[in-house]
Every structure is written in C-alpha cells, then in structure tokens.
Amino acid sequence: MRVGRPFIACVIVVVAMFGVAATVRLAGQAAADQSPSFEVASVKHNKSGLPGVRLFFQPGGRFVAENVTLQFLIAAAYGDPRPLADFQIVGGPKWINADRFNVIAKAEGDPQPSADGPPPIMFAMLRTMLADRFKVRVHEDTREMPIYTLVKARNDGKLGEHVKPSTTDCAALMKSAGRDRPPSPPSPTERPPCGMRVGFGNLSVGSMSITQFAGAISRMPGINRVVLDRTGLDGNYDLDLQWTPDQLPPRPAGAPDGPIRVNGADIDPNGPSIFTALQEQLGLKLESTKGPVHVIVIDSVDQPTDD
Numbered sequence: 566m567r568v569g570r571p572f573i574a575c576v577i578v579v580v581a582m583f584g585v586a587a588t589v590r591l592a593g594q595a596a597a598d599q600s601p602s603f604e605v606a607s608v609k610h611n612k613s614g615l616p617g618v619r620l621f622f623q624p625g626g627r628f629v630a631e632n633v634t635l636q637f638l639i640a641a642a643y644g645d646p647r648p649l650a651d652f653q654i655v656g657g658p659k660w661i662n663a664d665r666f667n668v669i670a671k672a673e674g675d676p677q678p679s680a681d682g683p684p685p686i687m688f689a690m691l692r693t694m695l696a697d698r699f700k701v702r703v704h705e706d707t708r709e710m711p712i713y714t715l716v717k718a719r720n721d722g723k724l725g726e727h728v729k730p731s732t733t734d735c736a737a738l739m740k741s742a743g744r745d746r747p748p749s750p751p752s753p754t755e756r757p758p759c760g761m762r763v764g765f766g767n768l769s770v771g772s773m774s775i776t777q778f779a780g781a782i783s784r785m786p787g788i789n790r791v792v793l794d795r796t797g798l799d800g801n802y803d804l805d806l807q808w809t810p811d812q813l814p815p816r817p818a819g820a821p822d823g824p825i826r827v828n829g830a831d832i833d834p835n836g837p838s839i840f841t842a843l844q845e846q847l848g849l850k851l852e853s854t855k856g857p858v859h860v861i862v863i864d865s866v867d868q869p870t871d872d
Contacts, residue, residue: 600689602697603672603690607669608872609667610667611631619632622684625671626673627671628669634666636661639863647781649859650791653791655862656862656863670690699867700867702864703861707858709857712791713791714792714794715792715793715795715849716850717796718843725845725846727847728848733771756769766809770805774802778794779793782839786810788839807836808836808837811838
C-alpha cells in the first residue's frame with residue numbers, strides 16, 4: 566500500500582506505503598518483453614484465510630507481497646508517487662478484490678532507491694509482471710470526484726503533540742541493516758523508523774513527509790477519498806494517531822465496559838473519530854471539496870497459474 570524513505574521494509578496491516586518518481590507506463594501499451602522485468606518472479610494463490618497484508622521492497626532488488634489482492638498489487642504498481650486508493654481502481658471482475666496471492670520477485674543487480682522511495686524501475690518491473698502473469702490491461706482516466714485537502718487546523722499554525730520533525734537518517738539505517746539480509750520489520754506495536762505501520766484505529770509514522778501521510782490516510786475507512794497536502798510543511802515527520810473506527814467488533818458476552826481489545830490494542834468505543842483525532846493530536850484537519858481524480862480503468866485480467 567513499504568510509502569520519508571520507505572525503502573526500509575515496513576510491514577503494515579492495511580496499507581504499505583512507498584514513493585516513486587517514475588511516470589506511469591501502462592501495461593498493454595508495450596509488450597512485456599520490451600519493458601523492464603524481474604529476473605525471477607513467483608506467483609501463488611494464498612488460501613490461508615488469514616488477515617493482514619505484507620508488501621515491501623528490500624535491498625538487493627527484492628520484492629515481496631503476501632496475502633495481497635490483485636487490486637492491491639495494481640494500486641501499488643500504478644501509484645504515482647504512492648499507492649492508489651481502492652476508489653482509483655475502476656472495473657474488473659469481483660475476484661480481483663477477493664482472491665489472495667503471494668508474490669516473490671527479484672530484479673537483476675541491486676537497483677538503488679530514489680529520494681522518495683524504492684527504485685522507480687522496480688515499479689515498472691511490477692507492472693510488467695502483472696501484464697505477464699495476470700494479463701492486466703488498463704488505461705488511465707481522470708474523473709471529477711469528492712476529495713479532501715489536508716490543512717493546518719490552528720490559527721497559529723502550531724502542530725499537535727503527537728507529531729514532530731524526524732531526526733532519523735533512513736539512508737544510513739538502510740546501510741547499517743546490511744545487504745545480505747533485509748531489515749527486520751517493526752513489531753505490531755512499534756513505530757517503524759522509516760515508513761508507516763497501520764493498525765485498527767491507530768497508525769504510527771516514521772520519517773515520512775506530510776504529503777506521503779496525506780496519501781496514506783486517503784485509503785482509511787471513513788475517509789476513502791484522495792487527500793491533497795495543503796499544509797505547506799516540508800521535511801519528514803514522526804507521528805502517532807489513535808481514533809475510534811466507525812465499526813467496532815462486538816463486545817464478548819460478559820465482558821466489562823471499557824476499551825475493546827483488538828489485535829493487541831485497546832480501542833476506546835467513545836474515542837474520537839479520525840477527523841477529530843487529526844485535529845486534536847496532530848493539529849491538522851481535512852476540508853471537503855471536489856477535484857479531478859486520476860483513476861486506472863481495468864480493461865481485462867486473467868487468473869494466474871501458480872508456480
């Protein structure tokens with residue numbers, strides 16, 4: 566949906582974040598053998614039925630995705646400069662958002678990351694793989710849709726207590742992790758040093774730009790719109806955000822009143838919405854408007870053959 570310098574592996578539950586400066590080149594406009602491609606790639610159906618999604622780029626030209634839908638892969642491959650939200654993927658059969666897959670791929674050599682994220686050529690390789698293995702054919706369109714702008718909430722321009730400029734050197738951290746093995750992902754409750762971890766009603770960001778953060782929250786249930794950064798904030802930030810999702814799991818019979826435990830985290834059923842939490846905790850707010858939204862229209866796809 567690993568979108569700072571998200572080239573460091575960052576496992577997240579809902580969305581993997583990363584940046585890419587390359588211009589989208591649509592699959593189907595060039596044959597797969599004429600486009601950059603992975604040296605090796607494995608695609609398998611995942612029928613575990615388990616929750617959670619992992620998608621990240623690693624040093625040494627490695628790409629790993631676990632328990633992901635084809636829609637999620639398309640969103641990652643065609644995002645510019647971050648993964649597209651679900652509403653930006655138009656058309657296609659129902660199985661593209663239901664069937665789950667594991668993908669492991671390796672590029673030749675060791676493509677280097679850009680200033681904004683993973684190596685741009687890796688995204689081109691991912692699009693080639695989708696065209697080859699899933700027969701993905703798409704075209705671009707622009708449609709007028711409701712959107713949000715992210716702005717400072719306070720008249721004095723001050724930010725909230727849960728956000729501060731990052732001092733992490735992500736490039737140095739990546740080098741210290743070594744090239745022989747990928748960096749270890751953060752624990753479920755730990756803020757990643759470079760990237761984002763998303764849980765149920767909470768997220769933690771390490772060394773990420775506010776523009777990237779705006780793109781990340783566009784996918785959140787309850788928002789589900791393009792979010793444009795209009796804060797004027799430069800640089801990378803560390804931040805933590807907690808809110809009460811609109812839909813909570815039922816409280817177990819006989820359980821006492823109070824927080825509801827979900828995936829190891831306590832959720833206050835009377836806590837703030839994500840809109841209120843943004844203002845109270847980060848000093849930011851979302852303003853509703855309309856604007857042109859870039860979408861990818863699916864012309865055709867096929868089920869892949871496992872290898």
